[in-house]
Amino acid sequence: MAVSETTETVALIQSDAVAFGLIMAVLGLIFYTSSRQHGFWHKFYKHIPALLLCYFVPGALNSLGFFTADAGDNIYHISSRYLLPASLFLLTLSIDLKKIFGLGWRALAMFFTATVGIIIGGPLAIWLFHVISPEWVAGDVWKGMSTVAGSWIGGGANQAAMKELYNVEESLFGTMIAVDVLVAEIWMIGLLIMAKKSDGMDKMLGADNSKIEDLKRTVEKYTRENERVSHLNDYMIILGIAFAVVGLGHLVGSWLGPFFAQFDWAKEYSLDSHFLWLILTATFAGIGLSFTRTREYEHAGASKIGSVFIYVLVASIGMKMNLGEIYHNWQLFFVGAVWMLIHIILLFAVAKAIKAPAFFIAVGSKANVGGAASAPVVAAAFHPSLAPVGVLLAILGYAVGTFGAYLTAEMMRMVVAG
Template sequence: MITNGFTYVAFLIFFAAMIVLAEKKSKGKFFTYVPAIVLLYFGAMLLSTLGVWQNSNKEITAVYKALKDNLLPAMIFLMLLRCDLRKIVKLGPKMLIGFFAATITIMIGFIVTYILFKGFYEPDTWKSFAALSGSWIGGTGNMIAVQGALDIPDSKLGYTLLMDSINYSIWVMFLLWAVSLAPKFNKWTKADTSVIDEIGAELSKHEEGLRKEIQFSDIIILLGVSLLVSALSIQFGGMLPKSTFFQGTTWTILIATVAGVIFAMTPLAKIPGSSQLSNLMLYTIVALIASRANFAELTKAPIYIISGFVILGIHALLLSLIGKLLKLDLFTLGVASLANIGGVASAPILAGAYSEALVPIGVLMALMGYIVGTGGGILVGKILSIL
């Protein structure tokens, strides 16, 4: 049994590294449907259940809390450095409308589903839904940010990751299958698709000529700035007025988010490596959170998986009606949906299934989810807590 704090962290990061290595070497489709980060969560959760480390140990608890709380704002800041609002605006009004329509219908799906199945859920399930809505509007980083902002117990993320894995995988397969239905759907909505290829080609230009090689100076600069932003966010977050819903951690997350959006429009955003460094922090944080969870807590898994499909069903129905009303094409609606629910990992894949020239649109729409995911998750949590 591990009782030393440093050994505990070292083992978790090593375990994460082995899963990432397995994903890199894998030639099958296993990791297409079971993302490495989900496997990391349930793997660390299994090890915790088996008692590989002692969660009641004071040293382990102290290391866990210090590392998680201080890395989280830094990760959010780095994650948002790629979200240049000036580039996102180039998507055009219809695609932006499609994205926010997807966001709003997902939020409605969570609220309606919670009302329908409230009697079947465990107490405080609204916290699990708040975290999952953060993920399904933005990404896993937003889920962790919502958890930190609302002080959601680690045990509540078990159902969240379960739904995020199973329901998300089915949804990706459905949207890829639906690509063949695009002509019929576009005829039904009377959508004009002539502008899409032009926007895709224009967005591709900004990638040309960018320096791709990551140097030591890039990593040390990004690490130094992100950790300083984290320290200042924690400092100022603790000084701002508190309420029942807005605690110091909530302000900390929001300050780091605003800082990331602002710095995304500065020369700092052009330094390569922010994605890799934020992913390193994300995997570390997810491993830490999973290390405090236990499989014995997942006693009502089926109802949560069913709830996930109900949320997606409501989202799909409302989004299709909005598409009909505003004459939006299936590409815009599908990529908008997956940009919210799947993020950067899958939205470009769906965009590429339509045309390789459209991949940048999928990337930008997914990055936009990073900006609104945390706020959207907090808002859903606030509404559900009242219900």
């Protein structure tokens, strides 16, 4: 099918610095209003999570033409490559590893359910529209959709692998990136709302969330019993350690990424990804130092600083969302939306059957669809202590991403071929 051309518009804000200033002002305003104890805002935030607005307001501003594409990309690059690994390190510093592993088999079950939902959802969506309106999915559309599968099961590296494997043309690939981002981010809005309503959802699912609540209470008790007044020295040491770990992560990535790039088998598991090694280094450094006296900096607010970085990351992710893209090639967004709907239906069906809590639905899905950049964000929306669970599952997604996407693509090809 033909792919429409988008019209170039001049952004209201041309400067990255001004764009960053605006989204920080937005974050400040959201936190100011969410801290109100009475009146309209108090009632408003009972129903709408502040984290959702931190994501949606920058997205709305971008859709209205406030930011250049470069501004969103540049701010996201800084946030994901520097602030994200720093936040993962700081949030992992107070981790109770035994209790995280004690969350049990349901976490893995929901992760693989999410993966299966994407693998079968793509071919089913293509089949449905092949029956209803064949021209929507004619030609090489299935090839383009293979890149969405790569992104939704693994991440950017897996998406690029599918693009190269099936020689997806640039115009179609650009459209598929828009489908990928917009459909996934609309689902993220749903996940953030789910985090706000998790207790009610757990009751509906008949889920046992006692282990999750136990982990939350352990972290909260540890923080409450040891928290102290923070000083400038504390903040400088916390930031010094965090960004030293980030620097180490980039160094490890610059060594191991090119090393594994020499091996085809390693590329299939994204072991050639600089970003993968960066995230792994930050996460395991946090886990390792959680057994040392460095953990005591949690008493001075290490996880609070990590949470600040997460909120900046959320806003930068929001800046990449453009609701106006629905107008162009809206047919493909329908296909992507049906695909995601199949994924969601399967998740809830399995969760109900095995009595998995809402947290496992959310983090299992986002570990696939969002990867290491957003899975910890969704996990932290339930509780900051749960962020490492998102990271660990997202890393598993990188391992199965290329294989899962290839399987999805071949099934879509067979559907189109009839």
